[in-house]
Amino acid sequence: MTHVHAPHGLAARVGLPSWAGVAVVSALALAGCNPERQLYLGGVPGVDLSFTVTRVVERGAYLDVTLEGAGSTLRGFVANEPRCRAIATPETEVDYRASGALGEIEGADGTACPLLGTASLADWRDRHPTTIVTPDSPLPRERASYRVVYEDEDVVFLRGWFPLGARLGWTGSSDTIAVVENDARCRPAIERETSTMQFRPAGEPVLSLLTSAGPCAIVGLVQPGAPAPRRAEPPVSRREP
Numbered sequence: 324m325t326h327v328h329a330p331h332g333l334a335a336r337v338g339l340p341s342w343a344g345v346a347v348v349s350a351l352a353l354a355g356c357n358p359e360r361q362l363y364l365g366g367v368p369g370v371d372l373s374f375t376v377t378r379v380v381e382r383g384a385y386l387d388v389t390l391e392g393a394g395s396t397l398r399g400f401v402a403n404e405p406r407c408r409a410i411a412t413p414e415t416e417v418d419y420r421a422s423g424a425l426g427e428i429e430g431a432d433g434t435a436c437p438l439l440g441t442a443s444l445a446d447w448r449d450r451h452p453t454t455i456v457t458p459d460s461p462l463p464r465e466r467a468s469y470r471v472v473y474e475d476e477d478v479v480f481l482r483g484w485f486p487l488g489a490r491l492g493w494t495g496s497s498d499t500i501a502v503v504e505n506d507a508r509c510r511p512a513i514e515r516e517t518s519t520m521q522f523r524p525a526g527e528p529v530l531s532l533l534t535s536a537g538p539c540a541i542v543g544l545v546q547p548g549a550p551a552p553r554r555a556e557p558p559v560s561r562r563e564p
Contacts, residue, residue, distance in 0.1 A: 374390035375414065382400070384402065490524075
C-alpha cells in the first residue's frame with residue numbers, strides 16, 4: 324500500500340499551520356479512490372510519495388530510472404553519479420518529492436537525488452496544462468533541430484532546439500535533450516538532424532518527430548546538465564553534448 328507523508332513543509336510552503344497540510348491530504352483522500360495519484364499529478368509541494376525502484380539502466384552520464392507506486396509508473400533520469408546510484412537501486416523503496424523543476428527522489432538515509440528529466444510525458448503534460456483543446460484544433464507543429472549526443476541499442480539522445488516542449492510546461496526548450504527510440508521509425512529523424520515536431524494536447528505520443536516512416540515518439544525530455552557521451556567502441560572518439 325502506497326503511503327503518503329504530509330510533512331510540515333506542505334503547510335509552510337502555502338502559508339498555513341501544520342494541521343492544514345494534513346487537512347489538504349485528507350481532503351484529497353476523500354475526493355477520489357486514488358488520492359496518492361492525485362497528489363502526484365497535482366505536484367503538491369512538501370508531500371512525499373513512496374515508490375519502488377523497478378528498473379535502472381545506465382545511459383552514459385544518466386541513469387534511466389523507473390519507479391512504481393502512487394497508482395502510477397514514473398520514469399525519469401538522474402545523474403549517473405555515486406549519490407544517485409546508491410538511491411536508485413532496483414527493489415529499493417524511495418520517496419518522491421515535488422521539489423524544484425522536476426522533483427527529487429530520497430533514499431532511506433535522507434540523501435536526495437534530483438531528477439534531470441522525465442519519460443512520463445503524458446503525466447507531465449497533464450500536470451502542466453498550457454493548451455486549450457477544441458475538436459477542430461490542428462495539432463501544433465514546429466521545426467526542431469538537434470544533434471546526436473548519446474546512442475545505445477535502445478535509445479538515442481538528441482540535443483538541440485525542441486520548441487514545442489514549452490507546450491507541456493517544459494522550460495529550456497532552446498537547449499534540451501529529447502530521448503527517442505533507436506528503431507527504424509526514428510532513424511530518418513535521427514540521421515536528418517532536423518524534423519517537424521508535433522505536440523498532442525491529449526493522447527499519445529505527446530511529442531513526436533514526423534518522418535516518412537511515421538511519427539517518431541519523443542519518449543523523454545532531459546536537462547543537459549550532465550554530460551552524456553556517445554557510446555562507441557575505441558578508438559572512435561565520443562561526442563560531448
